[in-house]
Amino acid sequence: MTRLVALENVSVRYGAICALDCVNLLIKSGEVLAIIGESGSGKSTLALALAGLLPKDASLSGQMDWQGEPPRAGRDIGFVFQDPAASLDPLMHIGAQLVEVIRSHAKLSRSEAERRAIALIERVRIPEPEKAFRRYPHQFSGGQKQRIAIAIAIAANPHLLIADEPTSALDTIVQKQIMELLAGLVREKAMTLIFITHDIALAGSIADHMAVFRHGRLIEAGRAAQILTTPQNDYTRALIAAVPRLERSDG
Numbered sequence: 001m002t003r004l005v006a007l008e009n010v011s012v013r014y015g016a017i018c019a020l021d022c023v024n025l026l027i028k029s030g031e032v033l034a035i036i037g038e039s040g041s042g043k044s045t046l047a048l049a050l051a052g053l054l055p056k057d058a059s060l061s062g063q064m065d066w067q068g069e070p071p072r073a074g075r076d077i078g079f080v081f082q083d084p085a086a087s088l089d090p091l092m093h094i095g096a097q098l099v100e101v102i103r104s105h106a107k108l109s110r111s112e113a114e115r116r117a118i119a120l121i122e123r124v125r126i127p128e129p130e131k132a133f134r135r136y137p138h139q140f141s142g143g144q145k146q147r148i149a150i151a152i153a154i155a156a157n158p159h160l161l162i163a164d165e166p167t168s169a170l171d172t173i174v175q176k177q178i179m180e181l182l183a184g185l186v187r188e189k190a191m192t193l194i195f196i197t198h199d200i201a202l203a204g205s206i207a208d209h210m211a212v213f214r215h216g217r218l219i220e221a222g223r224a225a226q227i228l229t230t231p232q233n234d235y236t237r238a239l240i241a242a243v244p245r246l247e248r249s250d251g
């Protein structure tokens with residue numbers, strides 16, 4: 001696998017708060033990398049730093065060495081957030097929102113873009129895609145809204161998808177379906193996925209590699225299977241020990 005980006009001594013401060021502290025991390029093109037840590041550990045800050053979307057009051061230091069041009073948020077990087085409302089406009093049909101994204105990144109006629117939007121709606125498994133095209137976000141369930149947010153995130157064919165706690169607001173069955181959808185899309189489109197979660201078991205269901213963060217520091221990184229079976233750090237061990245047995249045994 002080729003390298004997508006190498007972080008060298010990356011730190012991010014918000015005034016007196018050090019949100020990321022001297023992070024060294026390699027992200028490979030085409031891999032699924034899980035970023036794990038409890039709330040406040042710096043996961044979202046890392047995602048924003050990678051996408052060049054840090055707020056103005058944040059100060060970034062260190063190096064981010066991209067292979068070639070850094071990707072641009074929107075075109076090269078798709079984002080999925082915990083709350084699909086962050087990516088859906090409540091006042092627009094979901095089809096129109098998809099068409100807008102598709103047409104802002106590819107020279108397509110309206111009808112071609114509409115066809116592509118319907119295909120995306122179908123791909124994320126929303127029933128009756130043609131009818132769904134003309135519905136508003138509030139007409140869908142929470143899980144369906146998250147599927148639509150995923151469709152929007154991949155509509156411009158980004159090579160990097162960042163999913164920041166995309167299933168934390170959903171119940172377990174829906175969570176499992178969303179994980180399957182993400183895993184399928186990553187395989188099919190050969191995308192790199194950065195999957196952010198506080199749940200190490202959930203991360204284990206999708207990740208090739210894992211990076212565990214605590215208080216802005218990277219405390220352990222490596223192959224997912226290896227970290228889950230032989231964690232080197234006490235905090236990682238504690239995260240694994242906290243996973244309910246039932247969840248662990250069904251893999």
Ligand SMILES: Nc1ncnc2c1ncn2[C@@H]1O[C@H](COP(=O)(O)OP(=O)(O)O)[C@@H](O)[C@H]1O
Binds near residue numbers: 017018039040045055
């Ligand atoms: N815009 C901001 N301004 C000030 N502090 C922030 C801002 N965003 C995040 N922080 C702080 O930075 C730290 C890391 O936050 P964050 O990256 O959101 O963590 P996570 O996503 O792991 O919950 C926390 O202490 C948080 O309060």
Ligand SMILES: [Mg+2]
Binds near residue numbers: 043044045164
């Ligand atoms: Mg966060």
